[in-house]
Each structure stands twice: as structure tokens, then as C-alpha cells.
Amino acid sequence: MPVKRKTVSNVKRKPAAALPARKRRKEDGPACGVFVQNAPRGTDVQARFSNERFAEGGFRHVYKGVYLSGPREGEECVMKEFKTGSVHEATFFEADVQAVKKAGQLIQKFNDANIVSKRVYLNEPEVWSGSGGRIAGHKVLVEPMIQGTYFRFNSNTGYAEPDTATMQALSHFSYHISNGQYLLCDLQGGRYDGFYILTDPVIHSKGKEFGGTDLGQEGIENFMAHHRCGRFCDPNWKLPPAKKLIPRFEAVAGTTFGEAAALFTKEQRKDLEIKVNKEVRISIRKLWEGALPSDKKQIVVDRSKRVTAKAVPS
Template sequence: MGTSASNHETIKSVNECKCCGRQYWVRFEREYFEKGGCRYAFRGTYYGGGKHDGEQCVSKVFIDKVAKLYVDWVPDIAAAEKANELAMRFNRAHPTNRPIKFVIPLIAKMDFCGQTGGFLWFSEEDKRYVKSDEYVAIEPFIYGHYQKFNSNSGAVFALTESLPAFSHFTYVASDRELVVCDLQGVRNDDHYYLTDPAICSRDQLYGPTDLGTAGIANFFARHHCTAICKSFPRPEVDSRSRVRALQPKKGSSYTFELTRQHDQINREFRARKTLPAITE
């Protein structure tokens, strides 16, 4: 796969690219360009001979002590695949001039870390953010104006007709089991290209941004229907059970931020089809 003293490299991805069926390895920079609540993002390049060979990508690395193993990335893959499946159903049922498409990450194990220092005998592996036995996620670099449209805490930042309706649609299409939210990415002339969705589900199957029933209830407490979703059924709320609203914020919210009351509500409503009432 070649070497570069200044960059990190992975071996071939565990999973295959959904659009071309190829596995890729990547070389990515040692300095991140963006940091989230749980991950660093690094610019890199795809290699492997497929249609994406030589294209720019983003490598995402879990922050130390959060997660590092392949199994830690499985909920991210599951969330992206589920979101994309529901997006295709929404696009067919409610066609717009900008269909919704989600990026599905590749997961790859590190091959080696780039070297620090200018001379071989003074160099050592740069292990500040990632180590050679850890796994990273790989996604295409999305060109254009990157926006956050809504968050998994129920906040809305960019008004569109289709994206709030899509989140509402996912609740109905999943038989009231989940909501796809935390929508972010690029809106161009042809598509919404979205990445890193959060799914709030009753069974909390989708990793640390899955806020469960409390997250679903919080979304609908702040959701205003658009022309697309105004005819969709709204959730049935059980006013006998109340839970405090999540604090809306632009960044993702995580399960470790939930209160004991939120956790109790998530357990109580796991097998129900109703939602608790939200109190401010």
C-alpha cells in the first residue's frame, strides 16, 4: 500500500462500498480539521483501484477513551444504512427536486501511523489521535456548503420543506419505532447528501446518539409539520407520563447526558406505541 512518513494509512476496509462493491484503503493527514463530541475528522485520499481511487475522503477517529474497536462502529453503519433505506422510501413516496441520500461509511483497521520528526532516527509514530491497532470510519468528502439541519435534541437550524418531513416520515414508516434526525450535510442542485445521522429508537440500537423514546418525544415536541408531512399522523401522547425536555443544541446529544428520568422513560416506553409528554 505504500508508505508516507507524514500520513497515517489503513489496510483495506472491512466492508465494501455500496455503490461499486470495492474495498478501499486510505491515507489521511495527521492533523484533524474538525472535532465533534466523540470524533476527530481528517482529510484523506482513497486507494484501491475502484471508481473512488484518488478521490478525497474523510477519515473519522473516535476520541480516546470513547471507542476504538470495529464493534464500536457497527451502530454507525447500521444507522446510516437504515437512514438511507428510509430515505429511498421517502424519495419514492414523496418525490421532490432534491432527493435525500445518506453516506454509508467504510470501516478500516489502521495499518500504521505517520511519523513525527524530520529525520528517520528522530522519528516516532504519531499516536496522539489514533494507534495502529484501532479502527476508523471512511466517508467521501462532501463538497459544498456543509449545514446542520436539525439535531437529535430536537433543535432546527435550517428550514426546508423535505428534511423535517423526512424525519416525521421515518416515525410513521417504522411503525412508530424510531426517528432519523441529526440531519447534516450538503444541499446541492440535485440532492441532499447527508452524513452521520442519529436514530432515536425505542430499543436504543443505534449507538451513543440514540436517545431512545425520550429523543423521539423531544423531536415531536419541537416539530412543525411542513406542506409535505402535514397529513402524516402525529404521535399519540400519554399525558400521564411526563419527561423534562432535552436542552436543544447544535451539536449531537449523547446517552451519557440523559438524566435518570430520561432513562426511566426509555425503559417504560420501550414496548409501547405512545410517547410521553414533554415538559419544559
């Protein structure tokens, strides 16, 4: 199945920054920026893909291929198309493209903060047009192949794989740095000696801006309710209010679309929120009482006893 990238410019070029990964030292990671691209903008690229499915996600089939031209010529790539059938308009992939764009912004901020020594990169899929065979005229997503072992680090409902502290910190950081407006999750891809390369991320947003996997405000709160801070999470990073840290639905390993089944009824949630608020008040009091000097502690205890004594009926 041949696929051709829509050419932005008639000039064919091969800048040094876009040399294939095999011509750079592996430990260096991608050449520049946060995105791993098929080729620089304005470069004419073609690829051919197998007719046999290589993998599949929640709503797309994945096919393995190889670049026939461009700076990655000879390297492997993947093509993704909807399970529901062919599409002929690039707008069908708008949510994917926008989610990757926002994810790239959040990852760049994470890298700039130097929270961990490893850099995090992100595959940037592009909408290409099929030029022959079964997919002639169809719109598909194409991106570089994730080499080596493929890992799923967390899901969009808060499931987290063990020993993935960097990725869990990235998700928490995205909530913190966006002031709770966004949460980057469903992190998956390759883990290498000096860097990560991610693909197919999910962004939860308050306004559900990024398609069916964006579970909105409930998705943000649910993920953070299941999240357990690891060694790379800063204790000063933002968290939702305590009563919002009651999970709304189960944390499952796969990607959840649309709406998930509620863990608690509305009545149960209301009761839990009351209990949480009470426990928070008690915990806060214990904390500040414990921080008082010893002479002040006695005064607080004595006053409490006198008030209690007066409240007992004669």
C-alpha cells in the same frame, strides 16, 4: 497515515456504476441506490490521511484524506476515530454501522414516496484498518468527503435550522412510516441543486438500539414535541398522543449523548398533561360543534344551557 480497506474479494474491478462522481453529471447525484460508498463491495481500496485534524464531532476526530486506489482514486475522503483512543476491533463501530443501515432504509422509503423532487442520499462509512504510521493496526471509519458547504439541518433533540423543510419532513416521515418505532434525526451534510447527501445520522428507537446518541422513547417524543410541520409534512402523518407532545428537554443545535437535563419536574409534567388533556377535549368539542348544521347547533346550545341552569344551587 495510510489506511487500507479489508478486501472482500481478490478480484479487482471497476464497474461502470461505481465511476467517480466527477465523471458523472453533478446534477445526477450518486450512481444508484441510497448509499454513497467508498467503492463497491469486493473492491480493494486504499487512502492516505493528514495527521492534522480537519473537524471533530461529539466523540470523534475527523481527518481529511484522499483515495489512492479504487473507483474514487484522487477524490477526497474523511477518516473518523474515537477521541478516547484507538480501537482494534470493528465491533466498536457496530452502533454506527447499524444506525446508517436503518437510516438508509428510512431514506429509501422517503425517496420512493416522492414527497419532494430532490433525492436524499447517505454516506455509508466502512470500518477500515490503518496500515502504517500512528494508526497502524487501528480500526477507523472511512467515507467519502461531503463537498461544498456543510449544513446541519437538525439535531437529535429537535433543534431545526430555518429553511430546511425537506429535512424536517424526512424526520417526521421516519416517525410516521415506522409507526413511531424509530425517528431519523441529527441530519447533516451537503445540499446541492438536485439532491442531498447526509452523513452521521442519529436514529432514536424505543429500545435504544443505536448507541449513546439514541435517546430512546423520550428522544422520539421530545423531537416530535419541538417539531413544527412544514410545507412537505403531510397532515395525515402520525404524531404522538397530545400529552406526549410536551418536551422533555431543551432542543439544542449540537448532538446530545446519553441523557439530557429535564425541562420539567415530574410534578410539573403531570400538571401539564392534565391541562393538555383538558384543552384537547375542549378543542375537539369545539371542532365537532362547529361542524354541525345550523339547526343542530341551536339544540346543543339550548341543552347545554338547561343543564347549566339545573346545576346552579337555588
